[in-house]
Amino acid sequence: MTERFILAAALSAALFAWPAWACSPVPMPPPLPGESQQAYKARIAEEQRRQAERWLRNRQTDALQRADTIFIARETVWPPPSRPQARAHRGGAPRPPARIKSVSFVDPPPAYFKPIDWFRGPRTRASFRIERSMTTCGVMSVGDTSLSTPSNLYVFFARKGPLSEKTLIDAIAADRIDDPALVAFVARHRGMPPAARR
Known part of the structure; x- marks a missing residue:
């Protein structure tokens, strides 16, 4: 049983x-x-x-049919550089950082990804962040990124607009891509050391 x-x-x-x-x-x-x-x-x-x-x-x-933007991104080990915190009006103290939502499980840290190549859509080199949540089903995130580790490559599919969890449609591990429309695009990044994937 x-x-x-x-x-x-x-x-x-x-x-x-x-x-x-x-x-x-x-x-x-x-x-x-x-x-x-x-x-x-x-x-x-x-x-x-x-x-x-x-x-x-x-x-x-x-994802190919729905996405306005398709690109490869690598998970990075550091978050994007932090911006100076905005100060309150009239020289007040800096605003405290945003609080993490309270949940019954301890959420894993977010993952950060840096775009390295584009198949379709506008290009940006700005890193972006994806939250992860711990649930009774395990870690949940966007597509295959739930259990990603630094240097892993993913093909991201997104709608129009700034890259965020709201515009992302799916993320598929690059080594799992086998659609004929994407194979050649992904092939030049497979098997390359992280330093060469730029």
Whole structure:
């Protein structure tokens, strides 16, 4: 029974890009008559692989159609340089930094990304920030960036407007991109050390 639940959770995670959906296990089909446990596991693993490929293909197709801006960005280890804090009128004390929202879980620190190459849309070199939230489903963020680490590359898809979580449509790890429209664009950045990805 435990193995069946683990397989269900894995299939559900493969089916959905957004972590909130990955919390809801997908019911597993029953074993076929006379099917061994090993054959059942192999069949389910193959179905998970096919479902994951279909979902990734659909994500890329949808994002390509909806995005006004498509670019590659690398996660950086430092936030953008801070700006001097605005002072209150008439020489008052500096304003305190914005407070982090109170949640029942401790949220992981935000991630910062620096654009390095563009496929479509206006170009900017300004780093941008993506918040991460800890939920009962695990860490949630934009697309594949939920568990990103410094130097990882992502293809971001965004609507018109300044880059922010409000305009981002999706973020797919560069090494997962396989849509023919994007393969050549991403290929020149794959396998390159971070220092060369500029």
